[in-house]
Amino acid sequence: MAVFGTVERLDWATADLAARGIPLYPGPDTPDGLVEAARRHELDVMVLDSYDLDPAGAGALRDAGVFTLAVIDGDSRGQVADLYLDQNFGAQLPELPGRLLAGSGYALLRDSVITARPQVPPSPTAVSRPRVLAFFGGTDAVGAAPVLTRVLVATGHPMDLTVIVGRPEIEAEVEDVTPGRGQVVRPVPPTTSLPTLITEADLVVSAAGTSTWELCCLGAPAALVCVVDNQRESYHRVVRHGLAAGLGELPELTAAGVAGRAARAAAARTLHGLLRSPQRRATLAGQAWSTVDGQGRARVVDAVFDAVRPPTAATL
Numbered sequence: 001m002a003v004f005g006t007v008e009r010l011d012w013a014t015a016d017l018a019a020r021g022i023p024l025y026p027g028p029d030t031p032d033g034l035v036e037a038a039r040r041h042e043l044d045v046m047v048l049d050s051y052d053l054d055p056a057g058a059g060a061l062r063d064a065g066v067f068t069l070a071v072i073d074g075d076s077r078g079q080v081a082d083l084y085l086d087q088n089f090g091a092q093l094p095e096l097p098g099r100l101l102a103g104s105g106y107a108l109l110r111d112s113v114i115t116a117r118p119q120v121p122p123s124p125t126a127v128s129r130p131r132v133l134a135f136f137g138g139t140d141a142v143g144a145a146p147v148l149t150r151v152l153v154a155t156g157h158p159m160d161l162t163v164i165v166g167r168p169e170i171e172a173e174v175e176d177v178t179p180g181r182g183q184v185v186r187p188v189p190p191t192t193s194l195p196t197l198i199t200e201a202d203l204v205v206s207a208a209g210t211s212t213w214e215l216c217c218l219g220a221p222a223a224l225v226c227v228v229d230n231q232r233e234s235y236h237r238v239v240r241h242g243l244a245a246g247l248g249e250l251p252e253l254t255a256a257g258v259a260g261r262a263a264r265a266a267a268a269r270t271l272h273g274l275l276r277s278p279q280r281r282a283t284l285a286g287q288a289w290s291t292v293d294g295q296g297r298a299r300v301v302d303a304v305f306d307a308v309r310p311p312t313a314a315t316l
Contacts, residue, residue: 158182218287221281
């Protein structure tokens with residue numbers, strides 16, 4: 001096994017690969033480069049997970065005899081792969097019949113998440129100062145943490161808030177937020193203990209990306225914000241089916257004027273209601289927990305092996 005790509009400002013990810021003995025090589029950025037890398041490393045299967053790679057790469061690999069799994073997000077981008085994986089809840093792509101692994105039943109989750117999954121979803125627990133965890137991806141590239149920290153503080157509800165800050169500039173902004181009475185704001189760097197922090201929290205605030213499936217698997221009562229366009233469809237589907245509460249889209253929450261103030265006030269009301277209601281949090285947690293069982297990666301591996309395994313000769 002090998003990983004091709006670039007890991008920037010994610011020391012924990014680099015360390016995790018090293019601990020597992022998985023080499024990290026520069027990512028090829030052309031179809032010919034992908035084929036050359038597959039041949040050099042004698043690969044039988046290649047998984048493509050990128051919004052930027054030339055879509056022709058999947059077809060080039062197939063033509064070279066390399067089984068190709070393309071991880072997609074509601075759109076195949078014109079890739080011609082052997083198998084496609086869309087982990088989004090309720091995903092459907094009718095134009096890929098029989099070749100698509102669709103839905104959160106195929107969510108790819110880390111060992112640490114699966115190990116931390118509780119046997120049953122959390123029950124309603126009343127607390128005077130809820131523990132809140134906020135995180136928005138490895139580096140928080142869009143700067144969501146300071147925005148949501150201010151919205152959480154604006155609820156006026158007591159809380160013990162831990163904010164994962166992926167960059168020094170994000171940390172500085174979070175530290176500038178003045179908590180209210182009964183509120184504690186604690187910025188911390190990215191950590192491999194995130195699943196533990198999630199299971200210990202009474203409420204988690206996060207971006208509506210792939211971490212959504214980790215939150216579901218762990219039975220976390222969550223409130224999500226849509227931070228980039230490609231999250232929009234999944235965000236609305238998850239909120240509509242009661243897997244998490246919705247706080248809106250980041251551009252709305254950062255907008256100036258009346259519209260921005262209204263969006264932030266609405267998000268603060270949603271959060272205040274969750275902080276006050278252990279029953280509401282437990283309902284979200286139970287629905288989420290029952291949707292993602294943590295066996296997605298095994299299902300994906302089985303599907304790939306079933307596809308590449310030579311047919312067994314019939315016995316007489």
